[in-house]
Amino acid sequence: MVKVAKDNSTEEKILEAARKIFVHKGMTGARMQEIADAAGINKAMLHYYFRNKEMLFETIFSQAAQKLFPQLNIIFESDLPLFEKIENFVQAYMDVMIENPYLPMFVLTEMHQNPERFYKKMKGEMNFPKPDKFLAQIEKEVKRGTIKRISPLQLLMNIISGTIFPFIAKPMFQMHIGLDELQFRQFITQRKKEYAGFVIDAIRK
Amino acid sequence: MVKVAKDNSTEEKILEAARKIFVHKGMTGARMQEIADAAGINKAMLHYYFRNKEMLFETIFSQAAQKLFPQLNIIFESDLPLFEKIENFVQAYMDVMIENPYLPMFVLTEMHQNPERFYKKMKGEMNFPKPDKFLAQIEKEVKRGTIKRISPLQLLMNIISGTIFPFIAKPMFQMHIGLDELQFRQFITQRKKEYAGFVIDAIRK
DNA sequence: ACTTTTGTTAACCATTTGGTTAAATTATAT
DNA sequence: ATATAATTTAACCAAATGGTTAACAAAAGT
Numbered sequence: 001m002v003k004v005a006k007d008n009s010t011e012e013k014i015l016e017a018a019r020k021i022f023v024h025k026g027m028t029g030a031r032m033q034e035i036a037d038a039a040g041i042n043k044a045m046l047h048y049y050f051r052n053k054e055m056l057f058e059t060i061f062s063q064a065a066q067k068l069f070p071q072l073n074i075i076f077e078s079d080l081p082l083f084e085k086i087e088n089f090v091q092a093y094m095d096v097m098i099e100n101p102y103l104p105m106f107v108l109t110e111m112h113q114n115p116e117r118f119y120k121k122m123k124g125e126m127n128f129p130k131p132d133k134f135l136a137q138i139e140k141e142v143k144r145g146t147i148k149r150i151s152p153l154q155l156l157m158n159i160i161s162g163t164i165f166p167f168i169a170k171p172m173f174q175m176h177i178g179l180d181e182l183q184f185r186q187f188i189t190q191r192k193k194e195y196a197g198f199v200i201d202a203i204r205k
Numbered sequence: 206m207v208k209v210a211k212d213n214s215t216e217e218k219i220l221e222a223a224r225k226i227f228v229h230k231g232m233t234g235a236r237m238q239e240i241a242d243a244a245g246i247n248k249a250m251l252h253y254y255f256r257n258k259e260m261l262f263e264t265i266f267s268q269a270a271q272k273l274f275p276q277l278n279i280i281f282e283s284d285l286p287l288f289e290k291i292e293n294f295v296q297a298y299m300d301v302m303i304e305n306p307y308l309p310m311f312v313l314t315e316m317h318q319n320p321e322r323f324y325k326k327m328k329g330e331m332n333f334p335k336p337d338k339f340l341a342q343i344e345k346e347v348k349r350g351t352i353k354r355i356s357p358l359q360l361l362m363n364i365i366s367g368t369i370f371p372f373i374a375k376p377m378f379q380m381h382i383g384l385d386e387l388q389f390r391q392f393i394t395q396r397k398k399e400y401a402g403f404v405i406d407a408i409r410k
Numbered sequence: 411a412c413t414t415t416t417g418t419t420a421a422c423c424a425t426t427t428g429g430t431t432a433a434a435t436t437a438t439a440t
Numbered sequence: 441a442t443a444t445a446a447t448t449t450a451a452c453c454a455a456a457t458g459g460t461t462a463a464c465a466a467a468a469g470t
Contacts, residue, residue, distance in 0.1 A: 010417080010418090024318065026233065026314075027234075028230070028233040029232075029318055031456090031457070032459085033456095041419095042419050044460080044461090045417080045418065046459095047458085047459065047460080053457095053458065105313070105314075108310070109314050109318075111376050111377055112229075113229065113234055115376055119380065129381075131382065148406065151395065153382065153392060154392075154396060154399060157367070157371055157374075157396070158403060160370070161366040161367045161370035161371065162362070162366045165369065165373075166366065168370075171320055171323075173362070175324065176334075176336065177358065190356065194359060198359070199407070201353065201408075202407035215448090236426090238426095246449095247449050247450080249430080249448075250447085251428095252428085253446095253447075257428075257429070258429090411470100413469085414468080416467070417465080418465075418466090420464100421460105422461075422462100423460070423461095424460100425456105425459100426455105426456085426457075427454105427457090428455085429455100430454100431451085431453095432449105432450100433448105433450090433451105434447100434448080434450100435449090436446080437445085437447085439444075440441100
């Protein structure tokens with residue numbers, strides 16, 4: 001008997017609820033009962049569909065990581081000229097995070113609190129983008145004299161920092177500056193347009 | 206009888222151990238027994254010195270926040286010219302984080318996972334730096350035409366992102382790029398020297 | 411029709427975990 | 441010296457928590 005797709009609404013409900021809870025409270029802060037309640041089902045169902053807490057968490061985490069990491073390939077693998085590549089990356093990555101504002105913090109938290117599990121997961125499942133090509137491209141432009149002298153790694157860090165950090169620091173920033181949800185969204189929209197230009201201005205000769 | 210300072214080595218041992226555990230595993234991931242073990246004392250001592258887990262955690266968290274947030278005043282309150290201010294901030298803040306590489310992630314995690322507690326804490330105890338002066342200074346330079354047109358908030362975010370994010374992304378970055386501890390430290394040292402210059406190059410006319 | 415598989419529930423269980431207590435030990439004051 | 445206060449420990453406790461079970465209901469196969 002093949003396990004036919006069935007009405008997967010239950011499994012889907014579980015995943016949705018688990019995502020919500022795990023993303024906000026982390027692996028250790030989440031409670032199975034809470035997830036069950038959020039999904040509107042019996043706690044035993046969680047174990048029926050996903051053996052245990054660990055496995056449920058890993059499912060959620062993998063999905064999250066899959067949304068974030070492969071995007072890095074945009075910057076690493078494409079054949080665009082440097083400036084366009086930067087522009088592309090910032091916009092594409094910010095779009096992902098506009099849709100999933102909590103993902104970056106969720107993934108980073110897990111990475112810090114449980115690096116072993118994280119590494120194992122990554123090595124195995126994730127087709128992990130290698131930045132070599134991008135770094136080489138920067139190096140080349142530096143040597144050509146197209147852009148200012150800068151360490152490729154530093155430039156890469158600058159691009160990624162400015163793209164991701166705003167979503168991580170959102171609560172801190174909102175509190176400090178006193179932005180509400182709408183203002184923050186506007187801030188991000190503006191940033192999506194302008195940040196690549198900022199970086200480019202910094203390296204353009 | 207006045208509670209005299211006493212040999213506070215026990216209290217100090219507890220705080221040290223608690224810091225280590227909390228910072229790595231977060232509030233919910235930490236175990237009181239684990240902290241006691243790390244401190245080499247009986248678990249009841251934790252409750253003797255700090256009523257309960259919540260209060261022990263808040264002590265640690267407050268100390269951490271106190272190390273990070275007031276530093277922002279460097280950028281907000283000083284009277285230096287803009288470029289020097291940026292240079293100053295980047296260097297001072299990175300020094301703090303070189304000494305306490307796990308603090309930023311710790312504070313951010315708590316902020317995300319328990320914003321209510323965080324806000325309450327901040328409003329009460331922390332003399333929270335207001336960025337108004339710094340933002341006004343940027344605005345002024347823009348109007349004067351000393352620097353390129355840029356939203357003050359965007360520039361502030363750029364400065365902070367590039368300064369803090371490398372410490373948050375350390376594990377991700379190390380894995381991606383394959384840096385060891387030493388190489389990472391060198392990367393940070395270089396960054397401390399160069400990042401302010403990167404920002405300044407981006408806004409200088 | 412009826413047998414078998416799949417999905418769901420309520421009740422239960424073992425362990426972990428934060429927290430307490432009462433007694434013992436050490437320091438402090440008189 | 442001795443009474444008093446502060447510190448420390450081992451044993452204990454109740455609640456929370458992840459996980460299981462056995463019975464039941466709904467689909468699916470024959």
